[in-house]
Amino acid sequence: MKITNEQLKEMYLTMLKIRKFETSAMDLFADGKIPGFVHLYIGEEAVATGACANLREDDYITSTHRGHGHIIAKGGELNYMMAELFGKEDGYCNGKGGSMHIADATKGILGANGIVGAGHNIAVGSGLAIQTKKTDQVCICFFGDASTNQGTFHEALNLASVWKLPVVFVCENNGYGISVSQERHQAITDISVRGASYNMPGITIDGNDLFAVYEAVGEAVARARKGQGPTLIECKTYRWRGHFEGDPTVYRPEGELEAWLKKDPIPRVEKYFIENELMTEEEIKEMNDNVDKMVEEAIEFAENSPIPSLESALKDVYSDIVEEGRVR
Amino acid sequence: MASIGIIANPASGKDIRRLVSHATVIDNNEKINIVERIVLGAQALGVEKVYIMPDSYNMGYRVEDKLNSCKELRCEINVIDMLYFDSTEDTVKAAEYMENKDEIKCIVTLGGDGTNRAVAKSVKETPIITISTGTNNVYPEMLEGTIVGMAAAAVASDKFDKDKFLLKDKRIEIYRDGKFLDIALIDAVISRDVFIGSKAIWNMDTVEKVFVTRSHPASIGFSSIVGCKKIIYPEDNFGAYVDINLSDKKTIAPIAAGVVEAVSVSQPLILDLDNEYEYVTKGRGTIALDGEREIEYAKDQKFIFRIRRTGPYHVDVIKALEVAQMKGFFIGG
Numbered sequence: 335m336k337i338t339n340e341q342l343k344e345m346y347l348t349m350l351k352i353r354k355f356e357t358s359a360m361d362l363f364a365d366g367k368i369p370g371f372v373h374l375y376i377g378e379e380a381v382a383t384g385a386c387a388n389l390r391e392d393d394y395i396t397s398t399h400r401g402h403g404h405i406i407a408k409g410g411e412l413n414y415m416m417a418e419l420f421g422k423e424d425g426y427c428n429g430k431g432g433s434m435h436i437a438d439a440t441k442g443i444l445g446a447n448g449i450v451g452a453g454h455n456i457a458v459g460s461g462l463a464i465q466t467k468k469t470d471q472v473c474i475c476f477f478g479d480a481s482t483n484q485g486t487f488h489e490a491l492n493l494a495s496v497w498k499l500p501v502v503f504v505c506e507n508n509g510y511g512i513s514v515s516q517e518r519h520q521a522i523t524d525i526s527v528r529g530a531s532y533n534m535p536g537i538t539i540d541g542n543d544l545f546a547v548y549e550a551v552g553e554a555v556a557r558a559r560k561g562q563g564p565t566l567i568e569c570k571t572y573r574w575r576g577h578f579e580g581d582p583t584v585y586r587p588e589g590e591l592e593a594w595l596k597k598d599p600i601p602r603v604e605k606y607f608i609e610n611e612l613m614t615e616e617e618i619k620e621m622n623d624n625v626d627k628m629v630e631e632a633i634e635f636a637e638n639s640p641i642p643s644l645e646s647a648l649k650d651v652y653s654d655i656v657e658e659g660r661v662r
Numbered sequence: 663m664a665s666i667g668i669i670a671n672p673a674s675g676k677d678i679r680r681l682v683s684h685a686t687v688i689d690n691n692e693k694i695n696i697v698e699r700i701v702l703g704a705q706a707l708g709v710e711k712v713y714i715m716p717d718s719y720n721m722g723y724r725v726e727d728k729l730n731s732c733k734e735l736r737c738e739i740n741v742i743d744m745l746y747f748d749s750t751e752d753t754v755k756a757a758e759y760m761e762n763k764d765e766i767k768c769i770v771t772l773g774g775d776g777t778n779r780a781v782a783k784s785v786k787e788t789p790i791i792t793i794s795t796g797t798n799n800v801y802p803e804m805l806e807g808t809i810v811g812m813a814a815a816a817v818a819s820d821k822f823d824k825d826k827f828l829l830k831d832k833r834i835e836i837y838r839d840g841k842f843l844d845i846a847l848i849d850a851v852i853s854r855d856v857f858i859g860s861k862a863i864w865n866m867d868t869v870e871k872v873f874v875t876r877s878h879p880a881s882i883g884f885s886s887i888v889g890c891k892k893i894i895y896p897e898d899n900f901g902a903y904v905d906i907n908l909s910d911k912k913t914i915a916p917i918a919a920g921v922v923e924a925v926s927v928s929q930p931l932i933l934d935l936d937n938e939y940e941y942v943t944k945g946r947g948t949i950a951l952d953g954e955r956e957i958e959y960a961k962d963q964k965f966i967f968r969i970r971r972t973g974p975y976h977v978d979v980i981k982a983l984e985v986a987q988m989k990g991f992f993i994g995g
Binding site for chain 2: 335337521522523524527529530535537538539543546549553554565567593606
């Protein structure tokens with residue numbers, strides 16, 4: 335699969351944005367500036383980045399409770415995201431959704447989701463809409479390993495395959511469902527084999543290898559655009575942080591995190607840049623500094639954004655249709 | 663005491679070939695079934711101990727548990743006590759352990775060409791039997807586990823003239839700027855793909871050269887491109903190389919499962935054993951070994967490709983069982 339140097343640099347920039355946004359969110363949560371829960375994506379950056387690099391602006395994604403990375407990779411604005419995490423009026427959901435409900439329909443981001451496994455069928459719905467409208471758009475459905483035990487996963491794969499919908503199911507197998515390791519919640523190691531049950535290709539790749547993700551999802555997206563149906567791609571990866579911020583991660587075996595830290599996807603790309611003389615160390619540092627500034631600006635934007643007014647508490651709770659119904 | 667080793671690659675049968683070709687999925691539970699049958703076949707003919715490579719799915723322990731629960735396990739199963747990282751290195755290390763363990767007289771592998779390439783990095787003397795768990799393989803064969811277990815028992819018994827069923831295989835040795843770098847058992851492919859990514863190689867447009875130790879139209883993958891023009895057997899003391907995308911003449915070859923393409927390929931040139939071919943890179947690219955991109959290269963690097971008969975001793979399962987039958991190995995009861 336061809337890849338230009340500019341595309342590669344753009345993907346590296348996205349990975350940095352995710353890493354630095356998440357690292358800042360970690361610190362801000364510890365400082366008590368972010369209410370509610372945050373589930374961080376640190377360590378999994380190559381999956382969202384490599385996958386979404388194959389999408390157009392009019393393509394769709396569905397996300398999860400660990401969704402910041404997906405949203406950034408699909409073009410989400412750091413300022414509005416950070417304001418939403420802060421619960422401020424300028425956030426994506428006017429501060430009323432928080433980390434787990436960020437959405438931007440104008441960019442095809444059909445929402446993060448606080449319910450495990452709830453994105454699968456939204457993705458199938460968007461796939462059906464695409465097929466009905468006869469466009470060549472695609473929807474990528476991101477989800478975790480434990481959600482593949484939910485009925486929604488099986489229903490979604492079944493219908494997507496029966497109807498040959500343009501959906502790419504990208505499983506982020508980070509080894510844990512909350513605190514339960516995969517070996518304790520599944521009798522298989524490779525979730526990709528579940529694709530065979532629904533007559534769709536299922537493959538397993540290294541989710542910490544940007545190139546592998548980009549290439550595999552690229553093939554699946556091309557297949558979907560041609561009307562050849564859905565694909566299941568399992569990306570083996572690891573979340574560096576706990577399930578949520580504050581999780582003491584006592585369930586992790588000793589040495590496991592350290593082993594995965596050595597597979598950090600970001601230095602792997604930097605090494606490629608240096609070895610192939612595509613970027614110098616100075617240029618890499620400059621890009622890092624620029625992203626630091628973007629995240630600082632996002633934090634400043636969030637801090638300066640007003641708290642939602644009391645009057646807005648019931649705004650957007652009921653749709654107009656429901657309101658009209660009540661009147662009748 | 664007759665002992666055998668089993669290396670079942672938990673990662674085989676699930677790579678991108680399921681997406682870009684029509685390859686079959688083999689899950690780990692099916693590999694467990696095959697290993698069970700190997701153990702049962704082997705213990706029936708005198709194998710007392712089976713060493714198994716550890717992995718994160720605990721295939722060895724699951725086999726032991728299943729055979730114990732149906733009260734059919736009579737031999738000892740020993741899952742090797744070693745650190746593993748769910749990487750190719752696990753196979754290299756397990757194979758090294760088995761090679762150095764005197765009592766292990768035969769190693770059975772489950773995987774593809776890549777698995778056996780990893781095994782061949784460590785195994786020089788211990789005979790191997792190779793079971794294919796995929797659809798894109800040349801080196802391992804589609805064999806029934808029970809029969810393989812019986813053949814492994816025959817080999818491990820040390821009762822027969824092994825020259826009648828063993829062949830020391832060829833391999834391609836690759837050197838970069840004078841230093842030994844890696845090996846391939848079947849083919850090495852120079853490609854202009856600039857990253858390793860999902861490893862498998864399938865796009866003919868980027869391929870420049872193919873080196874093979876053997877070639878046959880009945881094979882699948884890059885060696886078949888040569889094989890559809892010239893057959894080279896494992897016993898032949900030479901290999902060959904071809905240029906891709908330079909000739910006007912095309913050859914139809916099965917480059918992957920269900921993918922039969924017309925490929926521009928030059929006339930194969932023979933590369934005798936121990937002779938070298940020097941290649942200086944013209945730009946960035948990768949070298950695929952036995953179907954998987956493994957080496958990234960930059961411009962102006964000098965590579966040497968040399969074919970030598972330094973691969974593993976490969977068991978011809980049918981011949982081994984024939985020799986065993988003629989010597990009365992199966993008389994019992």
